[in-house]
Amino acid sequence: MLQLIGFALVLAWNLPPASAPAECDESDVYIAGVPDNFEHPAEPSFPSLELVTYAKTSWPQLIHRRFDDDLTDVALIHTFSGWKGSVCGATLEIRLRAGRSVMSTNDSVRLELTGGDDHQRAFAYWTTIRNVTGSWGPGDEATLLLDLGNLPRYVNFPTDILPTLQDGDLDLLVEDDTAIDYAILRICECVSSEGRTPVEATSWGRLKTSYR
Numbered sequence: 001m002l003q004l005i006g007f008a009l010v011l012a013w014n015l016p017p018a019s020a021p022a023e024c025d026e027s028d029v030y031i032a033g034v035p036d037n038f039e040h041p042a043e044p045s046f047p048s049l050e051l052v053t054y055a056k057t058s059w060p061q062l063i064h065r066r067f068d069d070d071l072t073d074v075a076l077i078h079t080f081s082g083w084k085g086s087v088c089g090a091t092l093e094i095r096l097r098a099g100r101s102v103m104s105t106n107d108s109v110r111l112e113l114t115g116g117d118d119h120q121r122a123f124a125y126w127t128t129i130r131n132v133t134g135s136w137g138p139g140d141e142a143t144l145l146l147d148l149g150n151l152p153r154y155v156n157f158p159t160d161i162l163p164t165l166q167d168g169d170l171d172l173l174v175e176d177d178t179a180i181d182y183a184i185l186r187i188c189e190c191v192s193s194e195g196r197t198p199v200e201a202t203s204w205g206r207l208k209t210s211y212r
Contacts, residue, residue, distance in 0.1 A: 033067030
């Protein structure tokens with residue numbers, strides 16, 4: 001088991017108002033699953049019809065729709081949705097635990113379905129978990145906090161996927177030998193007040209990882 005490094009992340013509902021970026025009109029929080037340290041009963045995920053259709057017809061493994069489940073060769077899918085304004089920043093927090101299979105070492109997080117038959121290119125961005133954490137294998141746990149305007153470099157995927165959030169949703173797929181406790185998306189809507197200067201989309205947040 002990896003040793004504790006960094007600092008514990010504070011959940012969105014405990015953050016003081018001052019922690020919101022100054023350039024935000026609003027900072028909206030979208031929670032999937034329950035932060036309960038993988039305790040059962042498991043909680044359902046809610047993927048869009050488009051994501052479900054893609055997963056059933058083109059994804060090479062089985063899919064399921066529950067957080068906390070510890071399964072082998074089964075991916076979790078979920079779609080965040082509901083915001084309507086222009087997005088200037090966003091972070092995605094995900095709590096993960098590698099399963100018992102040694103194949104968990106190559107598990108990945110994939111964001112925003114773009115479609116197509118090539119599952120390597122069917123999402124706007126993806127990265128292996130070990131690319132973020134440094135290593136990943138049976139029993140490891142980590143909380144990822146991904147800045148969607150400044151993502152970790154992986155192959156030649158863009159590191160800024162904020163433009164894909166302007167339509168009001170974000171798809172998530174985590175494969176396929178790793179359990180997901182919860183996922184929290186925080187959306188920073190752009191300042192729209194008259195006379196205020198728009199901000200750079202990539203000015204908010206950094207990438208952090210904490211192990212337990």
